[in-house]
Amino acid sequence: MSETVTALKNARYSAGIAEISEIGPLGMITIRGDLDAPFVRKVAKKVAGVERPARGMCNSEGEAGIAWMSPDELLLFCPHVQVSEVLNRLHAAFEDTHTFAANVSGARAVFRVAGPRAREVLAKLAPVDLAPEKFTPGMFRRTRVGQVPAAIWLRGDGSFQLFCFRSVAQYMFDLLKAAAQPGSEVGYFQPTTEVNREKV
Amino acid sequence: MLILTCPCCHVTAEETEFHAGGEAHLTRIGPGGSEGEFESYLFMRQNPKGVHLERWRHVYGCGKWFHLARDTATLHVYGAYSAQTTAPPDHIRTAIKDRHPDWRWQGEVNQ
């Protein structure tokens, strides 16, 4: 059996204003079809252990979860070793319906951006309003990061998990490192803290 | 800067998250059309300074196509609407006519 490796072999960068790490390997499965169909909701919950998320959100429990990608697409993730088993269960449930599930684990790279300045690092790169009151935990947003497509998920612990195509993993890592380089704090989100303090 | 709201995933973002797809509501001319009609279908486009109906794609987001009514000069957006239609819906026409009472959709004018 061949050994599974991620695109950058879990490269890390901790010298800057946020901690950047490539994580994985993560099991990732694309589901396309009618997301409101009861059998889709049912089997997704069975294999991922969480409800199908609302629009623009991601639900997770441990290493598994479901992200809302578009009106007809979900990204289901699970421990990498479980991918083929989960895929088999999905295929069995989707049989004879116009629903599609495919293993995309090897086609994606996943990064974690953590630390109090994580928001700032991503706000430099994506056309997304990342203000703390606008982009809240659980939100999942497909967008552009630098010059490539990516999805940004704000986890409950305050760290961001970023998904992109594996082919642009090196570009993404370099881009995140540049945006997190030492001394590059902007402090844009700091005033919010000041305002909150005044209210208290 | 042009700020758009995708009617498919309801995300609001600036234009670099989207991609313009040209004039909306073209009538396809097939093998039965005359050469003039076919040439017009392929190459002739409106280029208004003002109200324009266009196709757009949320290319870095949900990936869906949609229609957009906007002003090419002021970048005012009248609204976005479903790609699965061959004419601008009433609420879009009303939004445009609120600002430009004399505006007529080209598809109506041609009929």
Ligand SMILES: [Zn+2]
């Ligand atoms: Zn969209």
